[in-house]
Amino acid sequence: MAQPTTAQRGREVRRRLLDVACELIAEHGWTAVSTRMLADRAGVTPGLVHYHFSSVQALLNEAAIGAMRDYLAQTPELFQQAATAQQGLDILLGELDRHTGLDPLSLLFTETYLASTRDDALRGEIAVLLAEFRHQVSTWLDGHGVAAPETAAAVLAAAVDGVLLHRALNPGLRGSDIAPVLGRILTSAGGADTGDGTEGAGDRQ
Known part of the structure; x- marks a missing residue:
């Protein structure tokens, strides 16, 4: 079986971070979510959070809007x-x-x-x-x-x-x-x- 490419692994990490962000917003509140919380829950290093997103706020925005769009x-x-x-x-x-x-x-x-x-x-x-x-x-x-x-x-x-x-x-x-x-x-x-x-x-x- 072919191994995932670097791009595929990157998309998977990004998707996991977005899902985790929605979970953490609901559990702890928007302002309580930190880079460390996101990384720990997603099982990645804190550096990967900022590699895929310019800021925690940008990650939270994209995650929440995506979830709202899917529901509506x-x-x-x-x-x-x-x-x-x-x-x-x-x-x-x-x-x-x-x-x-x-x-x-x-x-x-x-x-x-x-x-x-x-x-x-x-x-x-x-x-x-x-x-x-x-x-x-x-x-x-x-x-x-x-x-x-x-x-x-x-x-x-x-x-x-x-x-x-x-x-x-x-x-x-x-x-x-x-x-x-x-x-x-x-x-x-x-x-x-x-x-x-x-x-x-x-x-x-």
């Missing part, structure tokens, strides 16, 4: 399971029930948002991800006749983040309880396909 990329697949706007909302919020607010992914998102308040570059990268997410949701909502889909998508995106944050403080906050409330956003402006035989407010004018 699942959104189109979730919506494909839904025949109506309300069903899509139910599925999206049901997905949140997999997270406690204190699980590794939730903590990674929370720590990254907090770190972005002090890092313009990181904040800009998150803004791009959220814009892409809102565009996906808006396009899907528009296809189901939801009025002002861009605004509805922005509100839903903010609500999802808020629910995730509050789950740690209120574990009883379930998607099934929230979906009917947020569902009013989809119908109050009129025309939305709710899937329950009702009409949007605009249809009753």
Whole structure:
């Protein structure tokens, strides 16, 4: 069997450092992660950390943004399971029930948002991800006749983040309880396909 090339070994070390960075951010908090912690967990020398990344901050930024991008990329697949706007909302919020607010992914998102308040570059990268997410949701909502889909998508995106944050403080906050409330956003402006035989407010004018 052929031995891995130097380039392949380098890519593997880089990938391992990115994975380890996500783990450590969730476990210890963004500002507590050090070169030594990263090297020890990844099983490499501290010098390799700085060989592959210009700084610990650069490594953390790339790791967190990559994890967030991978998670948000699942959104189109979730919506494909839904025949109506309300069903899509139910599925999206049901997905949140997999997270406690204190699980590794939730903590990674929370720590990254907090770190972005002090890092313009990181904040800009998150803004791009959220814009892409809102565009996906808006396009899907528009296809189901939801009025002002861009605004509805922005509100839903903010609500999802808020629910995730509050789950740690209120574990009883379930998607099934929230979906009917947020569902009013989809119908109050009129025309939305709710899937329950009702009409949007605009249809009753």
